[in-house]
Amino acid sequence: MDQIGLMRQLSLKTETKIVMVVLDGLGGLPDPITNKTELETANIPNLNALAAKSICGLSNPVLPGITPGSGPGHLALFGYDPLQYVIGRGVLEALGIDFDLRPGDVASRGNLCTLDTQGIITDRRAGRISTDKSRVIASQLNGLEIDGVQVIVEAVKDHRIVVVFRGEGLSDAVSDSDPQRVGLAPQPVTAINGSSNRMAQIANRFIAHASKVLTNHHPANGLLLRGFSRKPDFPSFKEVYNLDACAIAGYPMYRGLAKVVGMSVVKTGTTLTEEIQSLRDNFNSYDFFFFHVKGTDAAGEDGDFSRKVSVLENFDQFLPAIIELKPDVLIVTGDHSTPAILGGHGWQSVPVLVQGKYCRPDSVSVFSENACVGGGLGNIPACHLMPVAMANALKLEKFGA
Amino acid sequence: MDQIGLMRQLSLKTETKIVMVVLDGLGGLPDPITNKTELETANIPNLNALAAKSICGLSNPVLPGITPGSGPGHLALFGYDPLQYVIGRGVLEALGIDFDLRPGDVASRGNLCTLDTQGIITDRRAGRISTDKSRVIASQLNGLEIDGVQVIVEAVKDHRIVVVFRGEGLSDAVSDSDPQRVGLAPQPVTAINGSSNRMAQIANRFIAHASKVLTNHHPANGLLLRGFSRKPDFPSFKEVYNLDACAIAGYPMYRGLAKVVGMSVVKTGTTLTEEIQSLRDNFNSYDFFFFHVKGTDAAGEDGDFSRKVSVLENFDQFLPAIIELKPDVLIVTGDHSTPAILGGHGWQSVPVLVQGKYCRPDSVSVFSENACVGGGLGNIPACHLMPVAMANALKLEKFGA
Incomplete structure (x- = not known):
């Protein structure tokens, strides 16, 4: 049985809510002068405080060494093995x-x-x-x-x-x-x-x-x-996870990817203010939220280290507004790395934090690539994050009696 | 699609060069008196300095707990899953x-x-x-x-x-x-x-x-x-990775394994002086180098802890000669552990370092089994190292748009 089959079998409908924040292209590489990555350079007190209460780690979207496009990167975060669930180029x-x-x-x-x-x-x-x-x-x-x-x-x-x-x-x-x-x-x-x-x-x-x-x-x-x-006929979030999932994404590609797995794509804009408002407006109506932040990737693609730092700092200011909604499980991660010094998508592992009542926080107290090396999740395939989120939301039955 | 298929699809021919140093049987176990492994005992300043600039980790050749022979150990390093690509005993x-x-x-x-x-x-x-x-x-x-x-x-x-x-x-x-x-x-x-x-x-x-x-x-x-x-008909390094690969190995088994994946096996001797000379002589003609060091394994097999330490120290003296050639990506690892106190191959994970411009160095500054536990690569199957090497050499296209 593959992971999707396992999720179908074990998923429970409950009242708990999961928010998955995808900072597109989150992972970076150190600036050659400062020796710090974008995340390590940014002033992100709220993310760091959240990391301290979370279980952290690194994730690989496809396999070590493989640079994913947006499609495979997001499918992995949604729990669909991107080598098995392939979306055609057209x-x-x-x-x-x-x-x-x-x-x-x-x-x-x-x-x-x-x-x-x-x-x-x-x-x-x-x-x-x-x-x-x-x-x-x-x-x-x-x-x-x-x-x-x-x-x-x-x-x-x-x-x-x-x-x-x-x-x-x-x-x-x-x-x-x-x-x-x-x-x-x-x-x-x-x-x-x-x-x-x-x-x-x-x-x-x-x-x-x-x-x-x-x-x-x-x-x-x-x-x-x-x-x-053709538009692929993948099993939906509802079928697989028993989730009523909501996508908050300002850009078409990510709205499209969310539709492929059957999420409801709600109205929003491309600014964080608009996205946070959409999250608030829809928070009572769904139990899973895919919250997409494009700016990190766009800055990385442009090779603009300091703009990527600014986008991270800006997101950090909005993070309390997400925490205030009291999701039972909050994940912050990326769909792949987009290091500014590479000026494009990279293969490097992506930092991830998972916060929830039962997450067993590790000793990581800073949200960065290097700090997450020592996280309790280890270095895992990105498609394992959905089961981890579901588990932390107490939405999975025991496997085997 | 398996990893070999994925590599076939994504590999690009570029000018960059990869050197993979295999210290045969590298991983060890602590001496019961000093509580230090062979690597931890050895005076290896050059390997330690390289580790500080590298992304480090541990690799498992087959699966955790499985002790590989030389065949599976090397096939894994070459990126061929040794449970799928089997070479008969004869x-x-x-x-x-x-x-x-x-x-x-x-x-x-x-x-x-x-x-x-x-x-x-x-x-x-x-x-x-x-x-x-x-x-x-x-x-x-x-x-x-x-x-x-x-x-x-x-x-x-x-x-x-x-x-x-x-x-x-x-x-x-x-x-x-x-x-x-x-x-x-x-x-x-x-x-x-x-x-x-x-x-x-x-x-x-x-x-x-x-x-x-x-x-x-x-x-x-x-x-x-x-x-x-029969001699297996595995897809060659050229077909899979688009690499012109050169094997520098003094002993027949390793030359033979390199031939199985279509590497050019060049003339060399069994000493490091001769092997380094072969590497220099051939450096312009190939873009991948498998550089095999037998002494570590032989000493381990003989249960000779201090000789294994000496072989490591000797290799460390030759490492600058490899670095001087300025490979774009340099990997140092082993095909399996051969702890002297075991007197034979072991199943223990093997230290690995990968150095390159885009490797994202972690906090590991010593090349040893225990230090590598905290490396950014995590604990990964050895057959993922080739994709990591290819990625760091910018020899892989993005997977999916």
Whole structure:
């Protein structure tokens, strides 16, 4: 039995409430001059005080050494092994722009690209054209109907677009047209099994149509599609944990990921003030809250050490407002590391604290990467955190008599 | 997807270089008088200074409590789960004497043994006869041809020999003749499936022939065969990690294990001076280096605590020569513990350090079993070290968007 099966079997409905705060990209690396990480640099008295009352540790989202994207990072925090529960690239892109994927839709990630006169790819990103230009092109490509299948095209960012096929009898078992290399021609989309011939044909007809539309849009005169995928049919938080879960997240990708596991996504904004207000407004109506903070990751991605420090300090000021609500279990962690000196997602383990009446606090009294090394949770896979949260909320039955 | 599949998917070819130093049998146990392990006793300033700049931890080669042989111990370090990637005993013996196993060959481990007049085994090791005597016997058994199959026999050490069957249509799906107990007769080799009848017949004919030859060699008047196996067809370092890997190892077993995963095995000697020279000579030509130090294990196996301490101190003097080459990632660990007071391989976790620009050093400033308990890597399966090394060398793409 896998962990999801175990949770299905053991989960109890109770009155207790769990708040899981995800400081996106929380883990960091030391500044070469000060030798302190972002967390170690930040003035975070409230987080430190909470750590002192918590059981702390480090978590690995996928496996040691593996740098996760946002999808796998969050699925792990939600208790779904990201090597087993995989979300396709097309679907992830669609989630990232809050696209309302319906059952049966097949989403693909598109790159606007540059082709030479022979049709060979010379730039897979069309010189990273602006989002504004992509929007114009997407609107020209949007709305085609092929053999009863509606093709919906939306810009994402720069050269990135999403192409969603909506209609009867589609399949995601088709190959990419994107060869992921320059110097080659785009590949025809081919069926991977017998039931995906129609999908491959429609995709190829769309690409042929797009080629004509794009002729005049050099450097964006070609289109590459990859990651054809459907919205996954994962068991929901309700089925697995018996939880009525609420997602408070200001950005589309995280709202989308929460929807994938069946959370209710409530109205909020992108500021902590708005998110805290949403938490307050909904606190009586749910028993699990996924509370997402984007700023830490965004600062890390930008390589902005001091902005990441500021975001952490700002969150620290809002932490008492969460504690005041008296959740039975409060977790603070991240979905992965985004060290500013790396300027992107990293593989480094992520600090975590779990506070609750029965957590058995350890000797960690500072919330930082190095302090958490000595925490009572040890260094564990991130997908074990949900069972730990459930247990601390007394929401799990004994396993075996 | 297993870890090997994940590495295949994520590995990038880059300019960075990884050096993995394997101090064979590194982990130890405290001397009952001083209460210090071999590592804790040794004067190793360079290893300690390196540990202070590294992320440290402990690794378990197979599972907690499991004592690995050299095969599983090294496969784990190479990132191949040793419970999934199994090398047969016969093949391991052949690798240990640098035997050039070819595709199709079936190798078996032989024990020269003592039989009584009824043909019952009274000593499975023939009084541990000398290697010299085994060599004489092996040469008498060597060179037989049975039904087109060549039988090659070579001495290993003491009573141990290797018997390799070379010809068409062989199979390793046959049972052992060695009952692994005294008081029983050797068992006939039997086919485990329909396609291994011929192999069983040939093995039995060889054993019958050997019995005649051995009659006059009491106490080595019998032969027991076990572990019939072929050289495994594991995916190579190149396929899995996109690495051009170089093995620097003075002893045949480790050269053989490196070949099993497709490393280039370069010329070297058994001294650290020679091994360091080989590392220097080849440093520009490869991007991964497996650097094997045998002395620690040999001393541990001999129960020689102070010699193991000396080997560690000697290695410590050579460490700066490795650091001078400026590998992007430097790992120092062992394939298992060989505590001198145990006088053999042990199951105890093995200290490990990983140094690189993005490793996030922890508070460990001494390289020892106990200090590494507090390391940032935690206590992890040894097969996770390769992904950690690859990540630190920036050789892995992000998993999922």
